[in-house]
Amino acid sequence: MICCLNPDCPNPLNPKGKKSCQTCGTTLVPLLRNRFRVIRVLSDEGGFGRTYLSEDTDKLNELCVIKQLAPKFQGTWSQKKAMELFAEEAKRLQELGEHPQIPTLIAYFEQDNCLYLVQQFINGQNLLKELQQRKAYKPNEIQAILLDLLPVLKFIHDRGVIHRDIKPENLIRCRYDGRLSLIDFGSSKQLTEKVKNKSGTSIGSHGYSPLEQIRDGKAFPSSDLFSLGATCFHLLTGVSPFQLWMEHGYGWVNNWRQYLRSPLTPEFDGVMNKLLQKDLNQRYQAADEVIKDLLPKQPLALPPAGQSSGKLSSVPQTKALPFRYVLLKGLVLTCALILLFGFSDSWYQQYHRIQTSLLSRLKQTKHSSDTGEAVFIQPPNHPIESISLANNFKAHSKYVVSVVVSPDGQTIASSGESESNIKVWNLNTAQELFTLNGHTQKVNAIAIHPNGKILVSGSDDKTIKIWNLTTGEIIRTLEGHSDSVQALAISPNGKILVSGSDDNTIKIWNLTTGKLIRTLIGHKFWVRSLAISSDGIHLASGSFDKTIKLWKLYQNEPARTLIGNTNTVTSVTFSPDNTTLASTSRDRTIKLWDVASGEVIRTFNGHTNTVTCVAFSPDGTTLASASRDRTIKIWDLTTGAVIHTLEGHENTVTSVAFTPDGQTIVSGGEDNTIKIWRVSTKN
Structure with a gap:
């Protein structure tokens, strides 16, 4: 199909090969700027243009969003203002698009008397549509939303930009990882002395925008914080601030609690109340202030052996045994x-x-x-002395989604964001050995059989494929999930395959025959991580429902549910001795759980953004964690201290793994690269 670019065309889709639109007669454009293929209309901007879903032919048909400005009334104030806002949005995206939760500007150009802005496509839905499906959110979910978005606001405010139009429609939850992206910077304003001290044009959305912005056209960081508070109020209560504003003006913010379904905790009530203050001087002035009030007071870490902190821990301590x-x-x-x-x-x-x-x-x-x-005390067994970057290579045309290391430590397999294949590499030389082609959509998860001769992959195409790693041929395809396959794990004896999916289920397969053994139902949302203990007894699963479930591999019901994360669980893995489970979360923490009791042993805090995955060293003394803050941290499991921070990735680190000998760490990231790190230990 080819899409007509006339913003008034009522039926813009046309069969391929047509020269002019069969509905309105407008000449059809196969490729904008000889690069972008418009697929379909995403939204209509009321006569000023449309927003289209498109493909970027320069990037293997990667999806992108094209915003069109085609005003009808040339020379009018409205047309002039629309052009200013359009150019402003392009400028802001160019300045701020480096942040992983703000769309990247791809291009900005004029063609056929229209302006076009091309930006990164966020595969997901906005929070207004999500609210319409869910009806309301729980208080802990609202706090998670705040903790996800406040660092984004801090990022733009630190760069002198005020968004001025924060509302549920402008917040998109990514389908793949659940993080929220802030879109539509057309109303954004540079925080200059002119904006600080003088009135300007009133821009924003009634009900969500504060009084000083609507009445005076003034915008401050605290103005965005009011809008964020109003957005959270809407999600929490299901009541539209716009409707309240139409009925009561700004009087509704004085009585916002009456719309709650149940009272909030005193701490969260205080945060919401301070966000919704009509008087900007009584409101939070910076995102940091809100984050500080939202984050619980962390228990003090145990001091190193032989030292005293001089402070009392906030956690009750049990007297140690002689x-x-x-x-x-x-x-x-x-x-x-x-x-x-x-x-x-x-x-x-x-x-x-x-x-x-x-x-x-x-x-x-x-x-x-x-x-x-x-x-x-510190473990005495050959602690890590240093870690150095040994190799770095571009692995995929876009994000590296998953990286695994073969049992012999000689081979790497990886999958990419915009590709439906798997690449296999020589770990030592970084040479590509071959490519496995067979999936029709993105490959989310890969696992290598303990014998090193078989690879298993799970995809957005809802299938699992089993590959012969020697010949590169597909052995068989497993079908049964009704949504994307997101996680895989193979039992130590190589006989059992476990898969997790966005259909909220876990499936147990006979890897030898490809037969489905059973389906495990227990999670209420997407299952995104799986791990099997090395003794083949336990299965752990992590989900967007913020829980971890521990299963006996051969039973139908979970043995235990681990609760304690305030946000999505992104990965789980067992320690080499199977006594401990490590988990990571979008709440930026790493937790160690006692497998026997299900209790939290320790919580690691140190990353400044979502922790995407974690891996134990083979000797079980250290832990490697990867994050959206672009770093890998190496943790001492005894003290809970960071002993090394690896910097080098230019974007989110999506995968991290040790080689079986513990001498090498392999990482993959959204900068399209795989990095090889060499570990040196003290003798």
Whole structure:
């Protein structure tokens, strides 16, 4: 189909090959600027133009959005103002598009007496449509929205820009990762002395925009914060601020609580009330102030061994057991194991596994001659001394979505954002070995069989494909999910495949035969991460419903639900000894969970944006985490301290993995690259 660019055409879609529109007779343009193919109309701008979904032929037909300005009334004030706002939006996108939650400007040009602005396409829906489907949001979901958007506002305010039109329609939730993007900078204003001190043109949306903006045309960072508060009020109550403004003017903000379905916590009530102050001097003045009031007071970290912080922890502490008692307990456990399993090979295997777990815990303690109690110390086993970037190469035409390392540590497999294939690389030389073609849409997840000869991939095309890594041929295709396949895990014995999907289900497959064994239903939203313990007993799943579920791999019901994240769970992984589960979240934290009890052992805070994934080192002493803040952090699992921060990616780091020997870290990012990092340890 080819789309007519006449903004008044009632039926703009035409069959391919047509020279003029079959409805209005306008000459059809196959490619704007010999590059952009317009697919269909996204929205109509009321005679001033339209917004179109398009393809960028210079970028493998990557989707983009084209905004058209084609005013009818040449030379009028309205036409002049529209052109100013249009140019202003292009300028703002060029300045601010480096932020991952603001669309990137691709092009800005004039053609056939129309102006065109081309920007990044955000695959998702705006919060108004989301509200219409959901009816209302819970208070903790509103807090998560605030914590997602406030750093974006800080980013634009720090650069002197006021958005001036924040409302649910201008906030799009990305389908792939759930993060919110701020769009429509046509009303934005540079925060200059002129704007600060003088009246200007009133721009904004009634009900969402504050008094000083609508009445006086003045805009401040606090003006955007009012709009954000009004947006959150709308999502929380389902009541439109515009309708309230039509009935009561700005009087509604004095009585906003009467529209709540149930009272808020005192802390969150205070935040909402301060956001919605009519008097800008009584309102929050900066995004940082809101973030500070929203974030809970974090418990104090334990000081390193031999040091005292001089402060009391806000978390109740349990008196540590004397080291001799811990050691005696381990010896008793060993004797019990001998009695239980006998002196066979199977006993030794069981004993060795439990001994490894026990010693990994004992490594964290030492005897203190002063107190006779156990205290935490640094693991003595070859700590990481340095990490250096050894190689860096462009892997895909757009974002690297997923990267995995083969069991022998010699091969990397990766998938990209705008591609339906998988690329296989030599880890040491960074040479592409071959490309696996077969999916019809983006590949979201890949996993390599323990034997290193089979690769499994899951895609937006709702299928799972099993590949022969030697020949590159498809062994079989698994069908059964009703939406995108987003996560995969293979059991240690290579017989079981687990898949997670945006259809909210988890499916268990016989990897040898391709037969579906069972479907696990428990999550209320998209399943985006999976992990199987190395003993093949436990399965962990993370979801957009903010929960983690622990399953026995061969049971139909979850054994436990882990609750504690305030936002989407982005990844889960088991420690090498299977006693601990690590999870990451869009709430910017990493949590360690005790698998046996389901309790949080420790929470790591350090990233400034969504933590996308996490990986344990093979020896279980360190943890690597990747984030949208463009960094990889290496954490000491004993102290919870960051021991290294790896910088080099120019955009979100989407994947991180250790090689089996722990000597190399592989990462992939939205800067289209894969990076190879070499680890040096102290002897």
